[in-house]
Amino acid sequence: MHHVVWFRRDLRLGDNPAWAAATQQADEVTALFVLDPALFTNAGPHRQEALVAHLRGLDTELRERGGRLRVEHGKPLTVLPQIVDEVGAGHVHWNRDTTPYSVTRDDALARQLSCTQHWGTLVHEPGAVLTQKGTLSKVFTPFYNTWYATAMHAWPTETGDVTVAANPGPGLPDVATPLSIEGGEQAAHRRLGDFMNRVDNYLGQRDLLAVVGTSMLSADLRFGTLSPREVADIVGEQTEGRRGFVRQLAWRDWYAHLLYQHPTMTSQALKPQYNEIVWRDDPAGFDAWKHGQTGFPIIDAGMRELAATGYMHNRVRMLTGSFLVKDLLIDWRLGERWFRHLLLDADMSQNVGNWQWVAGTGTDAAPYFRVFNPTTQSRKFDPAGGYLRRWVPELAGLDDKAVHEPSIVAPLELAAAGVVLGDNYPHPIVDHSMARERVLTAYKQALAIAPDSGDVQ
DNA sequence: TGAAATGTTGGGGCG
DNA sequence: ACGCCCCAACATTTC
Secondary structure, eight states, X not given: OEEEEEESXXXXXXXXXHHHHHHHHOSEEEEEEEEOHHHHHHSOHHHHHHHHHHHHHHHXXXXXXXXXXXXXXXXXXXXXXHHHHHHTOSEEEEEOOOSHHHHHHXXXXXXXXXXXXXXXXXXXXXXXXXOTTXXXXXXXXXXXXXXXXXOOOOOOOOOXXXXXXXXXXXXXXXXXXXXXXXXXXXXXXXHHHHHHTTGGGHHHHTTOTTSOOSOOOHHHHHHTSSOHHHHHHHHOSSSHHHHHHHHHHHHHHHHHHHHHHOGGGGTSOSSGGGGGOOOOOOHHHHHHHHTTOSSOHHHHHHHHHHHHHSOOOHHHHHHHHHIIIIISOOOHHHHHHHHHHHOTTOOXXXXXXXXXXXXXXXXXXXXXXXXXXXXXXXXXXXXTOHHHHHHOGGGTTSOTTGGGOGGGSOHHHHHHTTOOBTTTBOOOSSOHHHHHHHHHHHHHHHHHHSOOOOOOO
């Protein structure tokens, strides 16, 4: 009996329900990845690079089991039935995902293939964490309480006596940038081990921008080189820091569950009354934001970090997101698309969930009147300016006080630091206090058109 | 997982 | 000793 395991966002063999089931049920297994060229070119350079690195890592794991990873280029809807036919497979396994695109695609495939769909990308699958009424909570804290109390299933494990199908091995696209990401699940476990040395300090350090206080595991969770429930299990609950981090995994599950239930939230406000907001059309402002030229050092630092590395510190994601939506009054969907293009860890459910949180349009989101002051936040979370100087080097000569807000620094001090506003660093593209009033007015007008019903579509 | 505006309190300088 | 003012520090309200 020959089974196919279709890998997607679960690029690992450990704690992988689809892989475990196939190796238990079949004598021979074909490990398949289908590279949809359209999806690949939609990804920014860093995500392309990471995908190739992780596919090579998965191939290495499979070689140790005597086989190879098979990579096919094309649309899964046509490729998968072809491969199943070619290898004579009786059954296909994969781990399901919650994005509308994947749900539609997988449902279509499930109608024409003998298959089993597993869950391997979340701690708890959609539907496993419900209120007493049997619904998905619209508020995070009760969701979290139930999530935390929900027991994890027994973990399936792969059996060793299966033959992994050989084939020429993956023909992988060349990537534009040299591979700097260590691919594969073993490298991912080393990164997890690295985080375990820091996790007890997580709550105290995660918001400090100049130190590595976060897990830095988001991309491994995105590609599935780490199993989220294995991570949750290893981190455990012994200390505040550990519980604080695991709580973040609950946010991740919650956003996935929400998108599974509300596929339209990719383009519509989860609170429909906020669809009435009249956004500004400001291509120049959007461009300045994208390229880190807003004149607000903390915003520019974050946007440059994103472009340079495919990563951005979570707090800075909130600040840059708030700046686009609240200060520039630009539609959150534009920012969501830009982030999704560039982020290594880009995932429709997480990205959309977080952007709707920032914009105040989601469930249990930041209230619309919560407007981050970029300068205040910068002083608070990067007091010594280490993060700013790293990503906005033209301001590096300013002292710790001035570096957060060059626009109000005395001309002599600017000159001494080699800063020429409007020349080598921009003037602020917007006045924050004016922008704050403007966005509060715009949101209030939207709510006046469509009074708050408190309901999700 | 805010911040600004407004209100309250109390210490200290000063006449 | 007293009233007055200033203002930092904190609390509350508001968006």
